[in-house]
Amino acid sequence: MSILVKGGLIVTQNWKREVVKGDVLIEGDKISDVGHVKARPDEIIDASGGDVMPGLINCHTHVAMALMRSVADDVKLEKFLERTFAIDAKRTPEDVRIGATLGCLEMARSGTTTLLDFYYSEDEVANAVEQVGLRGYLGWTVLDEKFTTQKGKPIKNCENFIKGHKNRPLIKPIISIQGVYVCSDETWLAARELATKESTLCQYHVSETRFEVYEHQKKTGKRPVEYLSDIGFLGKGDVAAHGVWLTINEVRQLAKAGVSVAHCPVSNMKLASGGVAPVPEMFAEGVNVCLGTDGCSSNNTLDLFSEMKFASLMHKAHRWDAGVLPAQKCLDMVTLDAAKAIGAEKKLGSIEPGKRADIIVVDCNGASMIPTRAENAVSNIVYASPSHAVRDTMVDGRFVLRDWKIVTVDEPKLLKTAEDAAAKLIE
Numbered sequence: 530m531s532i533l534v535k536g537g538l539i540v541t542q543n544w545k546r547e548v549v550k551g552d553v554l555i556e557g558d559k560i561s562d563v564g565h566v567k568a569r570p571d572e573i574i575d576a577s578g579g580d581v582m583p584g585l586i587n588c589h590t591h592v593a594m595a596l597m598r599s600v601a602d603d604v605k606l607e608k609f610l611e612r613t614f615a616i617d618a619k620r621t622p623e624d625v626r627i628g629a630t631l632g633c634l635e636m637a638r639s640g641t642t643t644l645l646d647f648y649y650s651e652d653e654v655a656n657a658v659e660q661v662g663l664r665g666y667l668g669w670t671v672l673d674e675k676f677t678t679q680k681g682k683p684i685k686n687c688e689n690f691i692k693g694h695k696n697r698p699l700i701k702p703i704i705s706i707q708g709v710y711v712c713s714d715e716t717w718l719a720a721r722e723l724a725t726k727e728s729t730l731c732q733y734h735v736s737e738t739r740f741e742v743y744e745h746q747k748k749t750g751k752r753p754v755e756y757l758s759d760i761g762f763l764g765k766g767d768v769a770a771h772g773v774w775l776t777i778n779e780v781r782q783l784a785k786a787g788v789s790v791a792h793c794p795v796s797n798m799k800l801a802s803g804g805v806a807p808v809p810e811m812f813a814e815g816v817n818v819c820l821g822t823d824g825c826s827s828n829n830t831l832d833l834f835s836e837m838k839f840a841s842l843m844h845k846a847h848r849w850d851a852g853v854l855p856a857q858k859c860l861d862m863v864t865l866d867a868a869k870a871i872g873a874e875k876k877l878g879s880i881e882p883g884k885r886a887d888i889i890v891v892d893c894n895g896a897s898m899i900p901t902r903a904e905n906a907v908s909n910i911v912y913a914s915p916s917h918a919v920r921d922t923m924v925d926g927r928f929v930l931r932d933w934k935i936v937t938v939d940e941p942k943l944l945k946t947a948e949d950a951a952a953k954l955i956e
């Protein structure tokens with residue numbers, strides 16, 4: 530099957546960051562040609578008046594929490610956790626699948642093609658991701674047994690999940706580690722051992738709040754990243770979510786270890802964690818930084834378009850510097866840099882021959898996107914585009930959203946199921 534996406538403004542995200550008018554040829558699950566393409570494809574998609582760009586990559590989600598959207602707003606983190614944990618404790622695996630499906634539909638409609646998810650019952654999340662047709666790097670949460678509501682040992686559950694889901698084309702099973710506040714040295718090191726044995730990626734929450742950092746310091750005398758470095762845990766290719774309360778020494782330790790940071794500006798601001806992640810210092814020290822939305826109870830969307838804009842504005846306001854975190858860098862953080870964070874830079878993150886056909890088309894005919902031309906296309910994407918301007922979303926050469934219609938599943942039916950499940954779960 531070959532498809533020619535014709536006549537769009539291609540935001541390639543190649544090494545020159547070229548934005549060119551032209552065509553993208555897709556053969557099977559890969560991009561085979563970009564530019565003025567002469568071909569006789571099976572199908573032609575008219576993309577004139579649209580941006581054709583790589584699908585976005587969300588590097589920190591708890592996608593199943595879409596069912597808990599807006600259940601604990603405008604309260605302190607402690608109250609927030611109390612409320613979300615109480616609902617979480619009642620949830621069935623089916624609720625996890627329904628919530629994940631809802632989140633995947635929202636992502637498909639807002640141009641996200643890959644998610645790095647962090648939860649338990651990830652087998653249910655995997656079914657939802659696969660059914661909707663997105664690409665999922667899915668991490669089963671590991672923590673000390675005494676802190677969990679999971680049945681059985683979390684590390685064993687994670688191992689079983691990895692072993693059982695290795696060969697699903699759109700799914701990559703990985704490891705999630707909750708954080709220093711619920712994980713002993715043994716748990717961290719057991720997770721590392723499993724990651725090495727299974728050659729898989731590790732993600733973890735780190736230094737999200739001042740409370741977490743100070744409590745850990747009281748207990749161990751060390752800040753979280755210093756501690757993870759000292760116990761020999763930090764590993765090349767890890768993804769650390771949040772990283773708000775970091776010293777420059779910790780930023781350097783992350784850089785040296787080759788750990789990427791998933792920056793979650795909206796969640797951090799909304800929960801009033803206090804402080805702003807030292808992202809400019811991360812760039813200066815060579816840390817790879819990507820973006821994540823976090824879950825729907827703390828964001829309350831999975832929309833990476835607004836996340837890019839918030840990220841940029843947060844740092845500009847904080848540093849009194851309009852040049853910090855420019856639009857191009859924000860786009861890199863949800864495409865190329867995100868692909869690098871998950872070890873997929875050879876196959877995702879740009880529109881170039883040989884890469885997977887994870888592509889979106891953003892409609893630029895609406896009032897909020899006019900004028901769009903090559904010179905301002907990236908700025909419009911970051912600062913002006915509403916996420917519902919996403920017209921088409923394709924993963925591995927297969928449409929998930931086409932002309933604003935979800936084509937892989939019965940969306941109205943699934944939305945009704947989600948509404949009913951939420952009504953039962955949340956009083």
Ligand SMILES: [Zn+2]
Pocket residue numbers: 589590591647734770823824
């Ligand atoms: Zn999180």
